[in-house]
Amino acid sequence: MHSSQRDFHRVIAIDGPAASGKSSVARELARRLGFVYVNSGAIYRAITWYILEKGIHTEDLARLAQALASAAVTSCLRDGESRILIDNVDPADRLRDDRVNESVARVSRLPVVREIVAQKLHDRACSDDLVVEGRDIGSVVFPETPYKFYVDASPEVRLQRRAAQGERDEIALRDQADSSRPVSPLVIAKDAHVIDTSYLTVEKVVQEILARLKETGLRI
Numbered sequence: 001m002h003s004s005q006r007d008f009h010r011v012i013a014i015d016g017p018a019a020s021g022k023s024s025v026a027r028e029l030a031r032r033l034g035f036v037y038v039n040s041g042a043i044y045r046a047i048t049w050y051i052l053e054k055g056i057h058t059e060d061l062a063r064l065a066q067a068l069a070s071a072a073v074t075s076c077l078r079d080g081e082s083r084i085l086i087d088n089v090d091p092a093d094r095l096r097d098d099r100v101n102e103s104v105a106r107v108s109r110l111p112v113v114r115e116i117v118a119q120k121l122h123d124r125a126c127s128d129d130l131v132v133e134g135r136d137i138g139s140v141v142f143p144e145t146p147y148k149f150y151v152d153a154s155p156e157v158r159l160q161r162r163a164a165q166g167e168r169d170e171i172a173l174r175d176q177a178d179s180s181r182p183v184s185p186l187v188i189a190k191d192a193h194v195i196d197t198s199y200l201t202v203e204k205v206v207q208e209i210l211a212r213l214k215e216t217g218l219r220i
């Protein structure tokens with residue numbers, strides 16, 4: 001079902017490449033506004049974890065689709081954040097494993113996977129006001145929301161941020177895969193407000209977004 005046919009609560013879309021500062025900003029913004037925070041990348045990561053856990057090769061589309069068709073993908077709210085469960089398991093502490101980092105861009109380009117994630121996001125938007133971070137939230141998943149932001153940072157700063165988090169994540173490779181895939185690539189929605197976070201604190205970015213939201217007419 002196309003998203004415009006459903007009655008959604010308010011959705012603030014925060015898109016951008018890996019390590020651009022999306023998560024810190026989106027989480028803090030949601031806390032200030034009392035909206036639910038949703039990390040859509042975490043849903044792609046949870047599905048990737050599940051596929052790997054089942055021993056399914058990420059190129060084996062038939063087995064992958066079959067496994068996902070029978071998996072129970074549900075979400076719950078914890079501390080103002082939406083968490084994803086697959087077959088009743090919350091894989092939150094496995095989502096940044098090296099093997100998930102290496103495979104998530106391949107899994108997330110598959111239409112069958114994108115369909116599941118979009119459906120979960122639409123379902124959640126039917127019951128709560130949301131701040132959703134991702135790659136295609138403003139461009140594809142919630143194109144009708146007037147609250148769209150695209151956050152970016154220089155490649156050097158993004159690499160430093162990942163290193164500071166102690167992660168080995170080939171963000172340049174992932175960005176390349178995320179931006180060049182045929183389905184829902186990372187793009188700047190034409191009506192998104194772009195913020196370069198390279199030299200801004202989280203607080204400054206949140207302030208800029210809040211100011212912009214007021215201008216756009218969001219009642220806070």
Ligand code: DC
Pocket residue numbers: 018019040041042044045104105108109133134135136137174178
């Ligand atoms: O935000 P993140 O780095 O945790 O996202 C992990 C991967 O999920 C990323 O490489 C691309 C994919 N993703 C996506 O394709 N669309 C989204 N809306 C969010 C994430």
